[in-house]
Amino acid sequence: MINDKQTTLLIGMDELVPRTEQMKKDGCRLVQIGCTKVGDDYEINYTFDKDYVLTNLRITIKQDTVLPSVSSVYFGAFVYENEIHDLYGIKVAGMNIDFGGHFYRTTIKQPFTVTVTKEDTSCQNK
Amino acid sequence: MSKQITVPFGPQHPVLPEPIHLDLVLEDEKVIDAIPSIGYVHRGLEKLVEKREYPEYIYVAERICGICSYIHSNTYAQGIEEIMKIEVPERAQFLRTIWSEYSRLHSHLLWLGLFADGIGFENAFMNAWKLREHILDDLESTTGGRVIQGVCKVGGVRRDVSPEKLDEMVKGLKGMEPALRDLTNVFLHDSSVSHRLRGVGILQKGDAYTLGAVGPTARGSGISIDLRETGYDAYGKINFKPVVEHEGDSYARCAVRAKEIFTSIDIIEQCVKKIPDGPVEVKVTGAPDGEYFSRAEQPRGEVVHYIKGNGKRNLVRHRVRTPTFTNLPPLVTLLKGCELADVPVVVLSIDPCVGCAER
Numbered sequence: 001m002i003n004d005k006q007t008t009l010l011i012g013m014d015e016l017v018p019r020t021e022q023m024k025k026d027g028c029r030l031v032q033i034g035c036t037k038v039g040d041d042y043e044i045n046y047t048f049d050k051d052y053v054l055t056n057l058r059i060t061i062k063q064d065t066v067l068p069s070v071s072s073v074y075f076g077a078f079v080y081e082n083e084i085h086d087l088y089g090i091k092v093a094g095m096n097i098d099f100g101g102h103f104y105r106t107t108i109k110q111p112f113t114v115t116v117t118k119e120d121t122s123c124q125n126k
Numbered sequence: 127m128s129k130q131i132t133v134p135f136g137p138q139h140p141v142l143p144e145p146i147h148l149d150l151v152l153e154d155e156k157v158i159d160a161i162p163s164i165g166y167v168h169r170g171l172e173k174l175v176e177k178r179e180y181p182e183y184i185y186v187a188e189r190i191c192g193i194c195s196y197i198h199s200n201t202y203a204q205g206i207e208e209i210m211k212i213e214v215p216e217r218a219q220f221l222r223t224i225w226s227e228y229s230r231l232h233s234h235l236l237w238l239g240l241f242a243d244g245i246g247f248e249n250a251f252m253n254a255w256k257l258r259e260h261i262l263d264d265l266e267s268t269t270g271g272r273v274i275q276g277v278c279k280v281g282g283v284r285r286d287v288s289p290e291k292l293d294e295m296v297k298g299l300k301g302m303e304p305a306l307r308d309l310t311n312v313f314l315h316d317s318s319v320s321h322r323l324r325g326v327g328i329l330q331k332g333d334a335y336t337l338g339a340v341g342p343t344a345r346g347s348g349i350s351i352d353l354r355e356t357g358y359d360a361y362g363k364i365n366f367k368p369v370v371e372h373e374g375d376s377y378a379r380c381a382v383r384a385k386e387i388f389t390s391i392d393i394i395e396q397c398v399k400k401i402p403d404g405p406v407e408v409k410v411t412g413a414p415d416g417e418y419f420s421r422a423e424q425p426r427g428e429v430v431h432y433i434k435g436n437g438k439r440n441l442v443r444h445r446v447r448t449p450t451f452t453n454l455p456p457l458v459t460l461l462k463g464c465e466l467a468d469v470p471v472v473v474l475s476i477d478p479c480v481g482c483a484e485r
Contacts, residue, residue, distance in 0.1 A: 006419055029351075030338050031419075032430055032447035045432070047419060052356050054419055076338040076455030086165075097161065104165035 008045075008056040013068070016046070019057055020070040023048045028055065033070075033080035035088050042090060046070065061090070069094040079103070128153040133466065137166050141244040141470040144480035148473075152466060160461040160469075162454050168484045175444040180206060180414060180435065181280055183444070187431070190446060191482035192273050193236060194424040196229045196265075198431075198446070199278040204358060205420030205433040206280045212410060216360070218282035220401040223360040224292075225265070225275065226422070227390040227397075232261040233425035234383045234390075237477045241380065242313065244474050245322055253309050260302055264295050282407025292398045299391045306391075310384040314377075323377035327460040327472035330374055339456040340449045341427020342386070343476045346379035348372040353423035364396045376475035383425075383477065413439050424449055426477050450476070450483040 011019055023030075028048035036043045038060070044067070046057040061067065067084070069092050071077040081092040082103035092098075131152050137145030145166035151159035174186050187202035188195045200222050207214055214222075235258035242250035262272045268287050269275035277284050287295075313319055329339065334347035344351050345368060352368035354361040369385040371378035414435030421430050427449035434443040453476045464472055 024336070029335055031428070032432075032445075032452070034432055034445040034447065036432075036434060036443040036445070038442075047430070052353070054421075056419075074336060074338070075459075076336075076452065079451060079454050099163060103163055104168055 005052075006054040006056070008058055010058050010060075013059050013061065013065070016057065016059060017068055017070060017073065020046065020073045023055070023057075024073050026050065030070075030074040030076060033077060033084065035084045035090065037088070042088060044084070044090075063088070063090060065090070067092045069096070071096040130158070135469060135473075139470070141240075141474055142478075142480075143240060144478070146478060146480045146483075148461070148469075150461070150466065150469065155466045157461050157464050157466060157469065160458050162458060164480065164484055166484070167480065171485045172444050172446060175441045177440070179439040180441050181410070183441065184279060185276065187444070187446075188274055188276065188278070190448070190485055191479055193233045193479055194229055194426070194429070194482065195273060196225050196269075196275045196278065197422055197424045197429065199275070200226060200359070201420050201422040201429055201431045202433070202444075203278050203280045204422065205418045205431045206414050206435075208418045208420065209414040209416040209433065209435060210280075210410070210412065212281055212408060214282050215405045215408060216402050217286070217404045218406045219360040220397050221283050221287060221406060222278065223364070224287075224295075224394050224397045224401075225269065225277065226359065227393045228261055228265050230390045230425045231387060232258050232265065233477075234387050235261065237383060237425075237474075238309070238313065241474045241477075244470055245319065247313070247316070247319065250309065250313050253305075257302060257305060257309065260298060264298065267291070268295070279407065281410040282405070284407070286406045292401065296395050296398050299394060303388070303391060306387055310387065314381055314384055320377065322468075322471055323375065323380060323475070324373075325375050325377075326468050327376045327464055327475055328374045329456055329460045331372075333459055334374070334456060337455045337459060338452045339427075340452055341424070341477075342369075342379050342382040343427065343449075343453050343456055345370045345382045347374040351428065353421050353428050356421070358422060360397060360400075361393075363400060364393050366393055366396075376471055379475045379477075413437055414441065426450055426479055426482075427453065446485055448479070448482040448485070450479045453478070454483070 028050045031047040031049045034045050041060050043060050048055045078097040081095050082099045086104040133150045135148040137147045147163045149161040184199050188199035190198045235254045239251045239254035266272045269277040329347045331348045334344050350368050350370050369382050371381050415437035417434040430447040432445040435441045
């Protein structure tokens with residue numbers, strides 16, 4: 001069995017930066033920041049690791065919410081924050097490197113859609 | 127102060143097998159800033175999860191990358207299995223471990239060839255890729271595919287491997303070992319290689335950790351992070367120690383990969399000795415209802431597959447954080463201060479996989 005403990009903490013947006021600072025003080029590594037659309041809301045997971053124990057700080061926001069950047073705490077957060085902006089259209093304030101919507105240089109702008117034809121709904125080798 | 131100029135590096139560049147763009151801000155020949163941007167091969171594969179049922183989506187997950195393809199399918203399957211509480215047969219876990227290490231071998235030899243080619247060491251390039259062919263042949267004969275294996279499934283694996291074939295694979299690897307030692311020794315002890323790599327692109331241990339470096343990029347800076355230590359698949363039943371170097375320069379990152387080739391061979395040998403008899407898959411019914419951050423150690427480091435299901439056949443979300451994506455901020459840091467002529471070497475030293483990072 002995998003020795004990989006995972007905890008998710010639901011937090012408010014005002015707690016995000018202080019909690020992230022505390023994570024850094026505790027010696028945690030920023031693993032990823034990811035966004036999930038849940039109904040009309042967006043769930044954002046800030047995932048940290050220390051000694052293979054995962055802790056998620058989760059906030060739920062509306063698309064027009066301006067998210068505070070944590071890149072002043074973890075420099076590397078800019079890749080995730082720019083990704084969330086480019087793929088989900090959520091604005092992030094205070095990023096250390098702000099690509100202004102050009103981190104992903106895609107010709108088709110977000111949000112992406114998927115079209116599957118009727119003939120293409122089953123896999124040949126399930 | 128010298129005049130600053132910005133030089134575009136990529137997306138098409140002789141040392142880049144895949145497209146990534148770097149804006150290099152220079153003062154004379156010194157890089158004072160590097161700004162990466164991606165998106166040239168973004169395929170939106172994560173979005174497809176909404177239209178494909180979870181058992182068939184594994185084919186899409188495997189196609190995120192053409193190098194660590196197998197480990198993507200393994201990590202995806204592992205995530206679904208954790209949510210659905212599926213006990214994968216032990217034999218399947220050992221086979222998954224063997225194929226994962228074969229993937230690491232072929233990836234590291236691919237990198238070694240590309241790196242050698244990038245610095246003009248053509249003989250090492252040809253030898254590395256010649257040896258890699260044996261690895262790909264074994265992958266093909268046991269899974270049916272050289273690059274995309276399609277052998278992993280939710281609940282186990284599609285194919286078993288006979289004991290005779292497993293013994294033959296170990297014999298083949300042991301037979302290759304002297305040639306691999308020769309290749310890596312020549313590479314790591316060559317004065318030109320050493321001159322190009324030592325003291326170039328230094329990533330301090332503290333920076334590597336806080337910037338989120340993973341894999342050989344982190345281990346080359348003295349950080350012992352290796353997800354195989356969590357014991358997923360059969361790694362919990364195998365003895366191995368992560369390869370760690372402490373200098374933090376390009377040479378250290380290369381040395382980690384070169385030494386990991388032999389760790390992989392040792393892991394495969396242990397697996398073949400310990401693999402039990404039994405089934406290689408279990409029947410899977412139902413659909414995942416829950417979420418899980420599935421993690422595994424790819425050749426380039428930790429990969430994360432976030433999987434969220436709601437009890438239906440289509441997942442709600444599949445988000446992949448690949449090692450190259452999280453190695454971009456460290457790349458920015460280690461490029462700062464280096465000479466323009468060293469940029470290709472430094473970029474190749476993190477072994478970037480852009481297709482993977484783009485998804």
